[in-house]
Amino acid sequence: MCNDGAVPTETSRTRAMRETRDRILDVALDVLGENPDAGMGDVAAAAGVVRRTVYGHFPSRLDLIRTLTERAVAEMTAVLTGIAASDAAADAAWAAFVTRVWPVAHRYRVLLALRRGEYGDAIHGLLGPVDDLLADLVARGQESHVFARHLPAAALSQTAYGVVFALADSARSHGTPDARAATVTTLLMLGVPEERAVALAPPAGPDL
Amino acid sequence: MCNDGAVPTETSRTRAMRETRDRILDVALDVLGENPDAGMGDVAAAAGVVRRTVYGHFPSRLDLIRTLTERAVAEMTAVLTGIAASDAAADAAWAAFVTRVWPVAHRYRVLLALRRGEYGDAIHGLLGPVDDLLADLVARGQESHVFARHLPAAALSQTAYGVVFALADSARSHGTPDARAATVTTLLMLGVPEERAVALAPPAGPDL
DNA sequence: ACGTCGTTGCACAGCGGTGTGCAATGATGG
DNA sequence: CCATCATTGCACACCGCTGTGCAACGACGT
Numbered sequence: 439m440c441n442d443g444a445v446p447t448e449t450s451r452t453r454a455m456r457e458t459r460d461r462i463l464d465v466a467l468d469v470l471g472e473n474p475d476a477g478m479g480d481v482a483a484a485a486g487v488v489r490r491t492v493y494g495h496f497p498s499r500l501d502l503i504r505t506l507t508e509r510a511v512a513e514m515t516a517v518l519t520g521i522a523a524s525d526a527a528a529d530a531a532w533a534a535f536v537t538r539v540w541p542v543a544h545r546y547r548v549l550l551a552l553r554r555g556e557y558g559d560a561i562h563g564l565l566g567p568v569d570d571l572l573a574d575l576v577a578r579g580q581e582s583h584v585f586a587r588h589l590p591a592a593a594l595s596q597t598a599y600g601v602v603f604a605l606a607d608s609a610r611s612h613g614t615p616d617a618r619a620a621t622v623t624t625l626l627m628l629g630v631p632e633e634r635a636v637a638l639a640p641p642a643g644p645d646l
Numbered sequence: 647m648c649n650d651g652a653v654p655t656e657t658s659r660t661r662a663m664r665e666t667r668d669r670i671l672d673v674a675l676d677v678l679g680e681n682p683d684a685g686m687g688d689v690a691a692a693a694g695v696v697r698r699t700v701y702g703h704f705p706s707r708l709d710l711i712r713t714l715t716e717r718a719v720a721e722m723t724a725v726l727t728g729i730a731a732s733d734a735a736a737d738a739a740w741a742a743f744v745t746r747v748w749p750v751a752h753r754y755r756v757l758l759a760l761r762r763g764e765y766g767d768a769i770h771g772l773l774g775p776v777d778d779l780l781a782d783l784v785a786r787g788q789e790s791h792v793f794a795r796h797l798p799a800a801a802l803s804q805t806a807y808g809v810v811f812a813l814a815d816s817a818r819s820h821g822t823p824d825a826r827a828a829t830v831t832t833l834l835m836l837g838v839p840e841e842r843a844v845a846l847a848p849p850a851g852p853d854l
Numbered sequence: 855a856c857g858t859c860g861t862t863g864c865a866c867a868g869c870g871g872t873g874t875g876c877a878a879t880g881a882t883g884g
Numbered sequence: 885c886c887a888t889c890a891t892t893g894c895a896c897a898c899c900g901c902t903g904t905g906c907a908a909c910g911a912c913g914t
Contacts, residue, residue: 627834
């Protein structure tokens with residue numbers, strides 16, 4: 439009993455357990471990313487543990503997905519709040535957002551598939567705040583006449599958001615698109631003129 | 647025995663059978679559109695028929711999906727070949743395509759969800775020709791400097807295609823976007839300047 | 855009137871995934 | 885050295901869906 443602070447005792451046992459838990463989560467992103475219908479057994483096998491162990495950390499499949507989603511929401515909001523706080527123009531802010539979210543979007547692309555079907559409601563609720571932040575950013579751009587108004591901010595932000603994930607996904611299969619292409623494409627559909635879109639996009643962009 | 651021509655005898659029995667078959671197909675589009683994981687039982691119930699009857703028309707679930715896909719491919723190619731044949735500019739052709747495909751896309755939006763997961767390969771093969779036609783149209787536009795080149799034609803066409811479906815889907819839930827909005831949005835992301843995109847889009851567009 | 859045939863309602867077996875229970879194992883901490 | 889505990893490797897029941905078999909029923913065609 440030597441735990442004075444709030445640190446919950448990092449013994450070697452606790453650490454090993456946390457590592458297993460994290461490995462399960464990491465590997466679950468990959469496995470479910472390739473096949474959203476993969477079962478707990480597939481995740482366990484990919485993580486090098488037995489199915490029973492996974493249930494030891496996550497009582498139900500929904501718990502696993504929820505934890506994954508919470509992780510994603512945390513990373514997304516971290517990126518978004520940092521950018522929304524800046525007083526840059528909306529198009530520049532969007533470009534920065536896509537660039538910084540590109541690697542993250544690739545990892546969490548599964549959430550877009552998981553959003554429909556079986557866990558839709560649970561995930562949708564957790565992803566709500568992120569959606570709102572995006573809609574606000576786009577709405578700001580529309581009000582300052584930087585973005586076009588051919589669609590309401592909510593629909594436009596969701597569509598552009600979806601395109602980023604779709605491109606990240608196709609990058610995994612065919613390897614062509616990179617962060618720069620995703621930035622240009624989404625800026626274009628937001629109504630930014632091509633010249634400025636190209637100027638705002640990151641120079642070369644590592645494709646993963 | 648009074649069947650002289652190639653018409654396969656349209657007795658009242660044959661017609662009734664064809665009607666149930668068509669009703670199953672129609673209703674399957676709706677049911678699977680709302681939940682791609684719906685089972686044969688759900689489809690049967692929605693069609694006012696017993697599960698066993700569905701298996702009478704479609705020996706397996708895959709047969710149902712395949713028939714649905716073949717239907718979709720037929721309608722899509724009908725629209726596409728008619729447009730690709732015209733000598734209009736690529737952006738005008740794309741605008742015409744989106745306008746005419748908009749109602750169809752709404753009905754067959756499920757195919758985009760079904761494409762990943764479980765039946766992906768089977769559907770992907772059938773949808774291949776449509777993909778090629780779209781890629782050709784976009785490539786033509788890129789060569790004539792009507793569309794931007796921020797993405798290869800294959801990726802760009804697929805993304806724009808996906809956006810049409812995504813907008814048709816969100817139209818079902820929120821009711822806001824219409825064919826005009828979809829046309830403008832996709833033209834923008836193809837690199838068409840906003841002014842021309844708006845000019846090419848259909849005037850008012852029925853939102854369903 | 856009688857046979858055909860689509861439909862029905864039930865039965866069944868099979869499969870795969872979920873979630874749980876429990877004894878055994880082995881490493882860690884006291 | 886001993887107790888704890890995460891992990892393991894089975895076991896099991898439960899569920900839902902698929903696909904099939906078969907005996908009715910009933911409408912339609914001849």
